[in-house]
Amino acid sequence: MTPAAAAVARPTHAPDEVLLGFTRALRAAGLRVTQDRAQAYLEAVSVVGIGDRRATYWAGRTTLCSGPDDLDRYDQVFESWFLSRGPVPVGPPQETRTVTTAELTEDGPPGEGEGEESLHAVASSTEVLRHRDIADLDPAEKSRLAGLFATLQPRAPHRPATRRTPWRRGEVDAHRTLRRTLSRMGEPAEIAWRRRGTRPRRVVLLVDVSGSMSAYADALLRLAHRFATAAGNVEVFTIGTRLTHITRAMRQRDPDRAIVAAGETVPDWSGGTRLGEALKSFLDRWGQRGMARGAVVVVFSDGWERGDAALLGEQMQRLHRLAHRVVWVNPHRGKAGYQPVQQGIVAALPYVDRFVAGHSLQTFAELIEVVAHA
Amino acid sequence: MDPVQSAADLADRLGKTGYLCDEALATIGFLALRMQRPLLLEGEPGTGKTALAEALALAQDVPLIRLQCYEGIDASQALYDWDFPRQILHLRALEATEHSLDAAAAEHSLFDERFLLARPVLRALQESPAVLLVDEIDRADDEFEAFLLEVLSTYQVTIPELGTVSAQQPPFVVLTSNRTREIHDALKRRCLYHWIEHPDLRREVEIVRVRAPEVSEALAQQVVAVVQQLRNGVDLLKPPGVAETLDWARALEELGVRQLDLEVAAATLGTIVKYREDAERVRKALDRMLAPA
Numbered sequence: 001m002t003p004a005a006a007a008v009a010r011p012t013h014a015p016d017e018v019l020l021g022f023t024r025a026l027r028a029a030g031l032r033v034t035q036d037r038a039q040a041y042l043e044a045v046s047v048v049g050i051g052d053r054r055a056t057y058w059a060g061r062t063t064l065c066s067g068p069d070d071l072d073r074y075d076q077v078f079e080s081w082f083l084s085r086g087p088v089p090v091g092p093p094q095e096t097r098t099v100t101t102a103e104l105t106e107d108g109p110p111g112e113g114e115g116e117e118s119l120h121a122v123a124s125s126t127e128v129l130r131h132r133d134i135a136d137l138d139p140a141e142k143s144r145l146a147g148l149f150a151t152l153q154p155r156a157p158h159r160p161a162t163r164r165t166p167w168r169r170g171e172v173d174a175h176r177t178l179r180r181t182l183s184r185m186g187e188p189a190e191i192a193w194r195r196r197g198t199r200p201r202r203v204v205l206l207v208d209v210s211g212s213m214s215a216y217a218d219a220l221l222r223l224a225h226r227f228a229t230a231a232g233n234v235e236v237f238t239i240g241t242r243l244t245h246i247t248r249a250m251r252q253r254d255p256d257r258a259i260v261a262a263g264e265t266v267p268d269w270s271g272g273t274r275l276g277e278a279l280k281s282f283l284d285r286w287g288q289r290g291m292a293r294g295a296v297v298v299v300f301s302d303g304w305e306r307g308d309a310a311l312l313g314e315q316m317q318r319l320h321r322l323a324h325r326v327v328w329v330n331p332h333r334g335k336a337g338y339q340p341v342q343q344g345i346v347a348a349l350p351y352v353d354r355f356v357a358g359h360s361l362q363t364f365a366e367l368i369e370v371v372a373h374a
Numbered sequence: 375m376d377p378v379q380s381a382a383d384l385a386d387r388l389g390k391t392g393y394l395c396d397e398a399l400a401t402i403g404f405l406a407l408r409m410q411r412p413l414l415l416e417g418e419p420g421t422g423k424t425a426l427a428e429a430l431a432l433a434q435d436v437p438l439i440r441l442q443c444y445e446g447i448d449a450s451q452a453l454y455d456w457d458f459p460r461q462i463l464h465l466r467a468l469e470a471t472e473h474s475l476d477a478a479a480a481e482h483s484l485f486d487e488r489f490l491l492a493r494p495v496l497r498a499l500q501e502s503p504a505v506l507l508v509d510e511i512d513r514a515d516d517e518f519e520a521f522l523l524e525v526l527s528t529y530q531v532t533i534p535e536l537g538t539v540s541a542q543q544p545p546f547v548v549l550t551s552n553r554t555r556e557i558h559d560a561l562k563r564r565c566l567y568h569w570i571e572h573p574d575l576r577r578e579v580e581i582v583r584v585r586a587p588e589v590s591e592a593l594a595q596q597v598v599a600v601v602q603q604l605r606n607g608v609d610l611l612k613p614p615g616v617a618e619t620l621d622w623a624r625a626l627e628e629l630g631v632r633q634l635d636l637e638v639a640a641a642t643l644g645t646i647v648k649y650r651e652d653a654e655r656v657r658k659a660l661d662r663m664l665a666p667a
Contacts, residue, residue, distance in 0.1 A: 036563055040409070044566075047408045048381070048401060055381065058401040062566040066559065068416070071569060163446050182462060199445070235555070247556070288611065289419075290512070290554030314651075318611065 015050050016042060022081045023064065029077050031070050037063055053082070130361040135215035135331070142218070148361055149222045149255065154231040155372040156200035157296050159324070163197060170195035201296055201324060202233045203371060206282065208301035209266060210240045210273035216331050216359070217269070218259065220300050223364050225250050225258045235291060239278035239301070240268040243285075273304050275344055276311035283318055292322040296374040298367070300329045300358060305344030313347035320351035325374040329358035329367055378407055384433070392584050393422070393429030394577060402568045403430065412526050412547035414562060417570030419552060420615015426570075427507035427548040439545075440507045441494035443514035449521055453531060455491045464489070485535035495525055502541040505548065512551040516558065523561050573616065575602050581616060582623050589623045596634040597623045600663055601646065608659045614646040621645040636664045 013021075023038040040063040048055035057078060065074050129137075129145055137145060166173065176192035183189070205224050209217045224236045228250035238244045249261035263269070283292065297319060305312050320326050328348065332338045334357030340349060349355065354370055357363040378384045384407070385400035395403070403426075406413040415423040431438035441452055461484050468480055498506035508522065525531060526547060530540035549565060551557055573581060575598060582594040589597075598619060605613045614622075622645040631638050639660050647653050 032559070034563060040411070040566075043409055044405050047405055054397065055401050058398050059405060061398075062402045062405060062568050065567055065569075066562045067556070067567075068569050161446065179458075245556075284611075286553070289552045293554075 019045060019050075022060070022077070025077050025081055026064055026074065029073050031064060031073060032066065033064055130365075133331075133335070133359045134219045134361075135359065145219070145361060146222060146255070149219075149226055152223070152226045152361070152365060152368060154227045154368045156203060156231040156233060157324075157372055157374045158198040159201045159294065161197040161199040164194040165197035167193055167195040169193050200232045201294065201374075202235065202291065203227060203231060204287075204292060204295050204297045204323075205234065205236045206279070206297065206299045206301075207236065207238050208240065208273065208275070208299075209238045209269055210304070211270045212273065212302055212304045213300075213331070214270045216300075219364075220358070221250075221259050221262055222255055223367075225255045228258075229253060235286075237282060237286075238262070238266050238268075239273075239275060239282070240266075241271045241274050241278070242268055243278045243281045244268070245286075272306045273301075273344075274307040275301060275303070275305050275348075276307050276309070276313075276315055279312065279315040279319065283315060283322070287319065287322055292319060294324045296325045296327065296371055297323040298327045298329060298371060299348075299352075301344075302330055302332055303328075303340070303342045303345030303348060305342070305347070309343040309347040312344050313351070316348045316351040320353075325353045326351060327354045327356060327367070327370060327374065328352040329356055331357070331359040333357035334359050334363055378404060378434075380404065387433040388426075388429050391429045391432040393425060393433075394573075394581050394584060395426070396573070396577065399426070399568065399570070402566055406566050407546060409566070410544050412549055412565045414549045414551065414557070414565035414567050415570055416551050416553055416567070418572065418613070418615060420617045421570040421572055422616055423548075423550040423570055424507065424509060427505055427550075430546060430548065431505035434503070434505070434546075436503045436505060436546075437501055438505045438507060439494050439498045439501070440509060442509045443511050443518070445513055445515065447514050447518055451493055452495045452518070452521070453493050453525075454496045454533060455493065456485070457489045457491050461489050487536065490533070490536070495522075496531055496539060498545040498547075499525075499529065499531060499539055499541040502545040503543050504545045506545045508547065508549045510552060511549045511557060511561075512554045519558050519561050523558075523564060526561075526564055572605060572613075575599065578602065578616065578619060582620060585620055586624050586627070589627045590632070593626060593632065593634065594623060597626065600634065600639070600660070603663055604646070604656060604659060608655055610647065610652045610655060611649045612647070612652065618646040634664065636660060639664060 019042055020038060023033045023041060027033045041060055044059035044063050045056050048059050050056060060078065061071065061074055065071055126144075126148065129141060129148065132141070134142070134145070164171075164173070166176065170193045173192040173194035176194070177189065180189035180192060181187065205227060207217070207220050207224055213220075224246075228234045228236055228247060234247070234250075235245075236247050236250045238246055244266045246262045246265050249265050250258050252258040252261060286292070316326070328345075330340075330345065333340075333355065340346065340355070354374075356367055356370055358367055378387065381397070381400040381404040384404045385395055385397070388395050388400070388403075403413065405411075415426065417423055427440075428438055464484065465480065468483070492500060494506065498504050511519065511522070514522075528540075529544040530538055532538045572578075578598045578601070579594050582589060582598060583591065586594075601614050601619045601622070604610065622642060625642050625645045626634065626638065629638065629642070640657060643653055643656060647656050
């Protein structure tokens with residue numbers, strides 16, 4: 001390796017320009033490089049000295065990366081920027097997903113359809129829409145349904161907390177009783193009680209976005225968005241040929257923007273399904289470390305497994321041992337004549353606590369109840 | 375003790391305490407010291423995140439102050455608390471001895487530093503230079519992160535009854551996370567980030583030799599070779615970390631083993647794998663690895 005690599009690579013630029021340009025290239029490649037991080041990077045490089053290329057590499061990696069997902073991209077950009085190998089990668093793919101929009105003609109803006117009769121008609125058509133299978137809806141109906149998602153109010157399930165909180169009965173709260181007594185200069189006071197409080201349980205949503213589920217993907221993500229914004233401690237992943245963590249995208253308040261953001265993050269829309277492998281990487285990278293421990297895990301999938309069903313069974317067993325409850329949501333469950341005979345579902349079912357339907361808004365509302373009481 | 379001069383100097387000093395680090399970790403540790411930034415370490419369990427903080431404290435000859443995070447931890451467990459029973463005793467003692475009790479003076483004497491229970495973060499500020507280890511930050515709640523962020527950006531704490539405590543020299547802060555959840559970006563931005571990998575074969579042998587000097591070179595070589603193969607080649611639920619390698623080497627040494635063979639390996643398997651499914655797989659893999667050549 002040659003010393004002073006950065007200066008040699010672009011001899012006509014000042015070193016700090018080269019370094020700042022590098023941070024911009026990283027930003028273009030999808031790393032979240034903020035101004036203060038770039039500042040820290042410059043400071044770090046000045047500490048180790050710009051002549052030491054390996055040290056500048058580590059200085060950048062420690063100040064500009066914020067997770068293991070960033071490391072590969074950092075390496076690529078570093079190589080192409082300082083070593084001029086290959087083009088500077090740009091990503092994640094900025095594929096603009098077309099969000100189907102339609103004019104709000106049916107339930108329209110207020111003042112358009114006057115009279116009680118039309119109001120009544122709207123209400124009942126909404127009620128019908130709640131029960132319709134999402135896969136059969138046309139774009140206009142879908143956009144109306146999207147508005148109805150706001151009516152869903154997911155609630156987090158609860159678990160007993162370690163800490164005690166004041167309550168009107170339960171066990172004696174010696175501390176508080178004593179303090180009350182002291183405040184009355186030693187005069188015996190009322191006895192204070194306490195009990196174990198409750199804490200929201202974590203909810204983990206694994207949404208299958210493979211080809212066979214594509215008709216439901218949009219609706220499921222909207223549901224996931226409701227969960228992520230309303231129910232507190234919620235983590236969302238998509239599974240398909242690979243696993244993608246989309247909680248950050250789902251935290252945006254506006255559902256449409258959240259879904260566009262998720263679309264930009266997820267690389268494997270409508271691909272194949274390797275449930276077993278995706279589940280394994282979830283458990284290896286997140287679940288076993290603690291995310292699935294004691295959590296309510298909801299898998300949204302039709303159970304079409306392209307990979308090895310035995311692996312799926314094994315991973316489901318593992319998940320079942322870690323999680324508090326495993327809920328499997330299958331859009332076909334609610335349809336007449338459905339039999340759980342697909343390889344994947346057969347392998348997974350022994351390790352599922354609740355197997356519920358998920359093809360319409362009504363079934364989503366039922367799912368929310370199942371999760372809230374899990 | 376002199377300040378650390380360079381990354382190589384830091385690696386050298388850590389090496390003397392028995393912690394062998396690679397170039398990357400040495401560079402980043404040096405940067406963190408120089409830039410007075412907290413160091414956020416992530417990585418598989420058993421890669422020596424906590425051990426690094428201990429070694430850093432030892433290498434600089436400063437106290438290590440540890441704050442273990444857990445769900446529901448709050449400022450009174452991390453920062454300070456008033457020693458309530460002693461305050462009451464003090465009041466009673468005042469009553470018993472002095473009859474002309476001035477209320478204001480008595481109250482003032484209650485909030486004295488001797489009734490203050492300094493919890494880890496406050497202790498680190500008071501005793502600095504020190505190494506403050508905030509272990510498993512991902513277990514704490516979001517609110518606690520925000521609180522920590524406040525302390526880490528100013529290195530001072532205000533106690534309403536006493537005043538502001540600020541560190542003469544900011545303590546060296548090491549945060550570790552197992553990634554059970556994503557740490558908030560604001561906190562990450564304050565820190566230098568490093569992902570610790572498992573060590574390679576040569577380094578792991580060195581680590582075993584330094585940490586368990588009683589184990590013979592040949593045995594250490596064999597043990598590490600098997601563990602490395604298990605880590606990389608066999609699909610395990612929980613791949614063994616360096617701590618497990620050390621346990622295994624020590625266990626074999628205790629048994630007086632000179633040469634690792636299938637029988638002994640199978641008998642001492644419990645030191646490196648902790649899952650029944652893994653044990654099955656490791657047994658099969660061992661058959662392949664330790665088959666009589």
